[in-house]
Amino acid sequence: MIAKKQKLTTAMMDSISNVLETMFFLPMDFISPESITKLWHKSSSQIQTVKISFSGPFSGFLMLLIPVGLAENITADFMGLDQTEVTKDHVNGTTKEIANMILGNIFSKYDDQAVFNLEVPEIIPDAKNISPAPENENELVFCVDTLDDHLVIKMIIDS
Amino acid sequence: MSYNILIVDDSLPMRAVIKKVIKASGFDVGKFYEAENGKNALDVLNDEWVDLIISDYNMPVMNGLEMLESIKKNDMFNSIPVVMVTTEGSQQRIEEFFKSGAADYIKKPFTPEQIKTKLVMIMGETENDSEETEIDNSDDGLDF
Numbered sequence: 001m002i003a004k005k006q007k008l009t010t011a012m013m014d015s016i017s018n019v020l021e022t023m024f025f026l027p028m029d030f031i032s033p034e035s036i037t038k039l040w041h042k043s044s045s046q047i048q049t050v051k052i053s054f055s056g057p058f059s060g061f062l063m064l065l066i067p068v069g070l071a072e073n074i075t076a077d078f079m080g081l082d083q084t085e086v087t088k089d090h091v092n093g094t095t096k097e098i099a100n101m102i103l104g105n106i107f108s109k110y111d112d113q114a115v116f117n118l119e120v121p122e123i124i125p126d127a128k129n130i131s132p133a134p135e136n137e138n139e140l141v142f143c144v145d146t147l148d149d150h151l152v153i154k155m156i157i158d159s
Numbered sequence: 160m161s162y163n164i165l166i167v168d169d170s171l172p173m174r175a176v177i178k179k180v181i182k183a184s185g186f187d188v189g190k191f192y193e194a195e196n197g198k199n200a201l202d203v204l205n206d207e208w209v210d211l212i213i214s215d216y217n218m219p220v221m222n223g224l225e226m227l228e229s230i231k232k233n234d235m236f237n238s239i240p241v242v243m244v245t246t247e248g249s250q251q252r253i254e255e256f257f258k259s260g261a262a263d264y265i266k267k268p269f270t271p272e273q274i275k276t277k278l279v280m281i282m283g284e285t286e287n288d289s290e291e292t293e294i295d296n297s298d299d300g301l302d303f
Binding site: 018022078079090093094096107108109114115116120 | 266267
């Protein structure tokens with residue numbers, strides 16, 4: 001379990017930076033989940049949450065938690081739109097794509113011989129009560145500092 | 160020669176970005192068509208002339224692999240090259256794409272250069288033809 005977690009940790013960090021930097025051109029740094037917890041609950045921003053379930057050699061789900069303002073900025077840049085032109089559908093599509101790309105990349109880096117099935121990403125209504133810190137040993141959590149804000153990626157392993 | 164391209168992806172932003180990347184790459188496009196899943200793509204094929212299909216794998220209703228298999232079973236459409244776009248890089252999945260008749264695949268995240276290289280290779284343009292057009296990102300707001 002420890003070896004699997006270490007391998008997943010490396011795959012997650014590589015994938016998150018690869019996707020955010022290559023496809024979304026975001027300057028980013030990883031920060032500790034503990035340091036973000038206070039900021040997260042104080043923030044007045046609504047949190048957009050995307051969930052993707054997966055199954056394969058092990059199953060679970062990945063969640064992307066991102067403040068709506070940051071999601072709108074990223075969407076505008078990604079699509080080459082002015083921020084006033086960005087719609088809720090654009091934001092939903094872009095955040096689902098971020099989560100989908102990160103998860104797909106994690107598994108190809110984790111084990112390119114294994115086949116994981118990814119479900120279609122879904123938006124979870126405002127999930128501000130979800131803690132950015134890991135809540136148990138089956139969770140892997142990464143917090144990213146980008147564009148003067150933060151986003152969180154959590155992987156929860158069921159089995 | 161210009162090519163009509165069908166982009167199949169359930170994500171509206173991703174369809175827009177693929178279109179912009181292709182335009183920015185200087186590839187000669189006649190018309191773009193869009194579909195949000197494999198089933199809609201088959202409907203587009205029945206109505207429009209399409210030279211190339213670029214399709215996501217993971218979509219609701221009908222995924223990219225199911226669409227690819229339907230296309231390759233249809234005598235009217237089976238000569239249209241299909242490029243699969245996927246975040247999933249497992250060897251088994253990639254083999255499935257090729258076994259089902261995909262012309263190639265593109266792994267996300269991708270760069271405009273990677274897209275252009277694949278399209279040029281598949282549509283048979285020479286490297287010299289393609290080098291005449293430099294990557295142009297002046298009109299699309301993308302930071303490529």
